[in-house]
Amino acid sequence: MSNPLPVAGKREVRLAAGRLVRADVRAFTAVIALNALAAGAGLAGPWLLGRIIDRVSAGGGVGTVDRLAPAILLFAVAELLLTRFARYLAHRFGERTSARVREQFTDRALALPAAVVEGAGTGDLSVRGTSDVATVGSTLRDAAPDVLIAVVQVLFILGAVFAVNPLLGCCAVAGLSGIRWAARWYLRRARPAYLAEGAAYSQLTEVLTSTASGARTVEALGLELRRIATCDEAVDAWRRTRLRTLRLRSVLFPAVDVSYVLPVAGVLLLGGVLNDRGVVSLGAVVAAALYLRRLSAPLDTVLQWMEQLQSSGAAFARVEGLAQAPAPVPPAAPGVPAGDRIEVTGVHYAYPGGGDVLHGVDLTVRPGERLAVVGPSGAGKSTLGRLLAGIDAPRTGAVTVGGVPLADQSPGQLRRQVVLVTQEHHVFLGTVRDNLLIAAPGATDTELTGALNAVGADWVAALPDGLATELGAGGRLFDGAQAQQLALARVVLTDPHTLILDEATALLDPATARHTERALAAVLEGRTVIAIAHRLHTAHDADRVAVMADGRLAELGTHDELVAAGGAYAALWNTWHGARPAPWP
Numbered sequence: 001m002s003n004p005l006p007v008a009g010k011r012e013v014r015l016a017a018g019r020l021v022r023a024d025v026r027a028f029t030a031v032i033a034l035n036a037l038a039a040g041a042g043l044a045g046p047w048l049l050g051r052i053i054d055r056v057s058a059g060g061g062v063g064t065v066d067r068l069a070p071a072i073l074l075f076a077v078a079e080l081l082l083t084r085f086a087r088y089l090a091h092r093f094g095e096r097t098s099a100r101v102r103e104q105f106t107d108r109a110l111a112l113p114a115a116v117v118e119g120a121g122t123g124d125l126s127v128r129g130t131s132d133v134a135t136v137g138s139t140l141r142d143a144a145p146d147v148l149i150a151v152v153q154v155l156f157i158l159g160a161v162f163a164v165n166p167l168l169g170c171c172a173v174a175g176l177s178g179i180r181w182a183a184r185w186y187l188r189r190a191r192p193a194y195l196a197e198g199a200a201y202s203q204l205t206e207v208l209t210s211t212a213s214g215a216r217t218v219e220a221l222g223l224e225l226r227r228i229a230t231c232d233e234a235v236d237a238w239r240r241t242r243l244r245t246l247r248l249r250s251v252l253f254p255a256v257d258v259s260y261v262l263p264v265a266g267v268l269l270l271g272g273v274l275n276d277r278g279v280v281s282l283g284a285v286v287a288a289a290l291y292l293r294r295l296s297a298p299l300d301t302v303l304q305w306m307e308q309l310q311s312s313g314a315a316f317a318r319v320e321g322l323a324q325a326p327a328p329v330p331p332a333a334p335g336v337p338a339g340d341r342i343e344v345t346g347v348h349y350a351y352p353g354g355g356d357v358l359h360g361v362d363l364t365v366r367p368g369e370r371l372a373v374v375g376p377s378g379a380g381k382s383t384l385g386r387l388l389a390g391i392d393a394p395r396t397g398a399v400t401v402g403g404v405p406l407a408d409q410s411p412g413q414l415r416r417q418v419v420l421v422t423q424e425h426h427v428f429l430g431t432v433r434d435n436l437l438i439a440a441p442g443a444t445d446t447e448l449t450g451a452l453n454a455v456g457a458d459w460v461a462a463l464p465d466g467l468a469t470e471l472g473a474g475g476r477l478f479d480g481a482q483a484q485q486l487a488l489a490r491v492v493l494t495d496p497h498t499l500i501l502d503e504a505t506a507l508l509d510p511a512t513a514r515h516t517e518r519a520l521a522a523v524l525e526g527r528t529v530i531a532i533a534h535r536l537h538t539a540h541d542a543d544r545v546a547v548m549a550d551g552r553l554a555e556l557g558t559h560d561e562l563v564a565a566g567g568a569y570a571a572l573w574n575t576w577h578g579a580r581p582a583p584w585p
Contacts, residue, residue: 050287123206150298175263337402
């Protein structure tokens with residue numbers, strides 16, 4: 001069961017939105033001012049039309065119309081120009097703010113501890129970084145400017161109706177009360193509904209991603225029906241949350257449509273009565289009715305975007321939730337390692353919700369040695385590797401480098417000293433050069449080529465564009481073995497003092513894997529290499545071999561010593577070497 005990443009509360013979302021506005025407050029203020037001017041210019045038309053009606057009713061001639069009609073046209077043009085410029089500034093504000101959201105999300109995602117990302121699952125983080133960020137961005141670019149303009153227009157129009165006649169203004173507000181109640185009903189239910197929909201979509205993405213990435217394993221173990229059932233459950237859960245938000249909209253929109261008609265009808269009826277009694281002029285009634293007709297357009301904009309705003313609010317809460325995710329606590333006074341010796345002392349470790357998988361492990365890794373960690377599946381090899389890399393911290397005991405606990409090292413300092421390479425590699429969009437410069441931004445092409453040759457990736461030189469070859473969608477697609485070699489070349493460029501290889505050459509054929517490991521050992525001469533492997537030739541080439549069994553360190557020594565001892569390692573070696581040169585189970 002995954003542990004979803006946190007979701008920000010309403011207060012945190014409001015504070016985050018306020019910070020985004022303050023970051024570009026001048027543009028935001030200019031947008032508000034221009035929208036106010038545009039709304040003011042738009043109010044002049046109905047008022048002038050009312051004046052024309054009153055004067056004509058009082059016996060005025062064509063000259064009255066000739067004098068006021070150009071003014072109506074002038075204000076209409078002014079409204080058009082001001083609205084256009086306000087929308088232009090609003091879209092620029094939205095794009096800049098959207099960029100800040102994306103950059104902040106990227107910074108926070110990269111700062112997350114690996115254990116937190118793995119616990120949440122790739123689906124949750126992927127949806128937040130793609131769908132949710134895109135939803136927030138489109139809202140800032142499109143919905144926010146439209147809603148901002150519409151809200152300003154609504155306030156100005158209602159103010160104008162009250163200025164024409166307070167009784168007609170009260171009638172208009174009473175007629176709009178239906179929208180208020182419908183909106184309140186909707187908003188109380190919308191946020192949890194959209195948050196549930198986002199969580200269900202994240203879970204669906206996680207299930208589909210894990211099923212697709214593990215398709216061969218699913219097929220090999222005959223788990224197709226079980227995975228199909230799991231996918232169906234995830235799809236059904238997402239469908240139920242989607243239908244819930246659809247039901248909310250199916251109640252909101254009909255109620256709003258009815259509420260549009262009521263203010264205009266009420267003002268015309270009341271205005272007719274008041275005009276008949278001489279309280280209100282005919283021009284005032286017409287002006288108020290025209291204002292309310294103009295009110296339907298901005299209100300319609302607000303309500304049409306209400307769904308997007310609720311969806312975006314939920315998405316922004318999920319994006320902003322990364323700020324509340326557990327973060328590595330920097331030590332008050334980080335120590336400076338006195339050397340490269342790694343000590344594992346009395347280590348116990350348990351994954352969340354489970355029992356210990358490591359039991360009192362004691363191990364010393366000497367600087368510059370090649371240590372192989374072997375053992376059957378489930379023995380605790382990869383878990384020990386994660387502790388040695390500082391990805392996880394022991395429940396009890398200590399893992400130190402140079403006498404300083406790995407937990408006291410900042411992530412940046414730790415990765416310069418210890419690097420873990422697993423069989424799961426990633427090829428980034430860009431060129432081969434771009435993928436390598438991630439590890440060493442200042443490296444020259446000669447150094448990049450040397451790193452590739454060191455891991456047996458001389459095939460890069462045969463590519464049409466060499467280091468400039470584009471990778472990923474639209475470019476060249478690497479197979480698993482080539483992606484592993486690219487990752488190992490990044491390790492060579494990083495040049496850490498300790499390298500942990502957890503099945504890092506598993507996708508290479510045995511001959512290439514052994515050649516690559518020996519080439520790495522030559523390039524990293526003097527560096528500590530800890531290899532976690534199923535292929536026992538890795539252990540044969542190592543300085544020492546650590547044998548794990550049931551979460552304990554069962555044996556430790558050189559290959560020859562352990563074979564001569566006739567213990568667990570000797571049995572594994574004889575079975576593997578005597579039967580067939582393939583990975584043992």
